[in-house]
Each structure stands twice: as structure tokens, then as C-alpha cells.
Amino acid sequence: QSVLTQPPSTSGTPGQRVTISCSGSSSNIGNNPVNWYQHLPGKPPQLLIYSNYQRPSGVPDRFSGSKSGTSASLAISGLQSEDEADYYCAAWDDRLNAYVFGPGTEVAVL
Amino acid sequence: EVQLVESGGGLVQPGGSLRLSCAASGFTFSNYWMSWVRQAPGKGLEWVANIKGDGSERYYVASVRGRFTISRDNAKNSVHLQMNTLRAEDTAVYFCVRAIGIQESLWGQGTLVTVSS
Numbered sequence: 042q043s044v045l046t047q048p049p050s051t052s053g054t055p056g057q058r059v060t061i062s063c064s065g066s067s068s069n070i071g072n073n074p075v076n077w078y079q080h081l082p083g084k085p086p087q088l089l090i091y092s093n094y095q096r097p098s099g100v101p102d103r104f105s106g107s108k109s110g111t112s113a114s115l116a117i118s119g120l121q122s123e124d125e126a127d128y129y130c131a132a133w134d135d136r137l138n139a140y141v142f143g144p145g146t147e148v149a150v151l
Numbered sequence: 152e153v154q155l156v157e158s159g160g161g162l163v164q165p166g167g168s169l170r171l172s173c174a175a176s177g178f179t180f181s182n183y184w185m186s187w188v189r190q191a192p193g194k195g196l197e198w199v200a201n202i203k204g205d206g207s208e209r210y211y212v213a214s215v216r217g218r219f220t221i222s223r224d225n226a227k228n229s230v231h232l233q234m235n236t237l238r239a240e241d242t243a244v245y246f247c248v249r250a251i252g253i254q255e256s257l258w259g260q261g262t263l264v265t266v267s268s
Binding site for chain 2: 043074076078080085086087088091092095097098127129131132133137138139140141142143144145
């Protein structure tokens with residue numbers, strides 16, 4: 042049972058905007074930066090967003106992150122077929138002294 | 152080339168031991184925290200452990216504390232994960248990660264560990 046909560050799945054058509062929520066607590070999201078990862082089958086996860094909303098170089102600006110209190114969200118605008126993947130939120134947890142991942146959200150492009 | 156290459160995975164019986172290694176190249180290894188993250192078959196990502204650049208701090212997920220030990224050799228640009236008293240639920244692909252969660256984050260390709268009799 043993860044200390045971070047994400048919806049198991051979401052979907053959209055090409056060009057649509059989808060959002061993924063991530064809910065935590067004061068010991069993780071409430072007090073530490075949130076990161077988002079994209080994971081395609083057979084590949085290592087890719088960091089999409091760090092420090093709540095920052096994008097590493099090479100990540101398209103279609104991906105955006107935000108945080109408010111103990112919740113965060115990832116938005117994908119202009120959805121494309123190659124965006125079909127699992128998406129994970131993550132943050133350090135001060136109470137557990139551990140880096141925690143959410144359970145992951147599967148994004149389907151219809 | 153900047154890269155991380157894991158090795159040491161394989162099949163091991165329950166209760167057995169295995170030592171994973173991760174060879175780093177192309178960057179100043181001692182400047183970075185290093186982590187191990189795993190993904191069990193059909194499951195999500197799980198952070199396992201991390202170690203500070205100079206080795207002075209280490210943290211573990213509760214499920215492996217006391218069984219796994221993370222270590223590093225900055226002279227050889229490598230990080231290791233000694234896994235003892237392995238259980239079926241430790242079966243996973245194990246990824247070596249540089250600087251998890253910040254812009255300089257870098258992941259290896261992973262190595263498969265299977266715990267089965």
C-alpha cells in the first residue's frame with residue numbers, strides 16, 4: 042500500500058488534455074518536491090518533472106506539473122499515441138526516511 | 152559516454168544471497184547520491200535504497216532493512232547492493248539510479264533478479 046495515491050488509469054483521444062492526480066501527506070508531498078516519471082515497457086523510467094514543475098531538458102512542454110499542499114498533478118496536453126505509458130509520482134517521505142512512489146497511472150490513447 | 156550498467160542479477164533460491172553491481176562512467180561519480188529502484192513483475196516502481204556521494208548516509212525501504220546493504224566504491228565508480236535472505240517477493244528488475252528526483256537523474260537499463268526454488 043503506497044503512501045501516495047494515484048488513479049489506476051486514465052485515457053484520452055489524440056490532442057486532448059489529461060491530468061493525473063497524486064495525493065500524499067505532510068510528510069511527503071506537503072514538505073518535499075514532487076517528481077513525475079514516465080515508464081514505457083522494456084525501458085528504464087524517464088524523469089518527466091522534478092521539483093514540482095521543472096522539466097529536464099528534452100522533455101516536451103506538453104508535460105506540466107503542479108503542486109498544492111499535499112497534492113500534485115501532472116498534465117499532458119496535446120495527447121499523442123507515444124504518450125501511452127505508466128506515470129508515477131514520487132517524493133521523499135520524512136517520516137519513513139524513504140523515497141516513495143505512487144502506485145502508477147496507466148494512460149491510454151484511444 | 153555517461154551511463155550506468157548493472158550486473159549481477161540471476162536466479163537464486165529463497166533464503167539465498169546475491170550481489171548487484173552498477174558501473175558508472177562519464178561523470179564524477181562521487182558527487183552524486185546513488186539509488187536502487189526495483190519493479191516486480193506486473194507491479195509498480197519501488198525505491199529500495201540510496202547512498203550519499205561520500206558513503207556517509209544510507210537509507211532503505213522498510214521491507215529490505217536488515218537484509219540488504221548498499222555500498223559504493225568511489226575509486227572504482229561503482230555502487231553495489233548486497234541482498235541476503237532473499238524472498239520470492241524480492242523478484243524484480245533492479246535499476247541503478249544516479250541522483251534520483253533531480254535534473255541530473257540517470258537510470259541504468261536494469262538487471263533481473265528471480266528468487267525461486
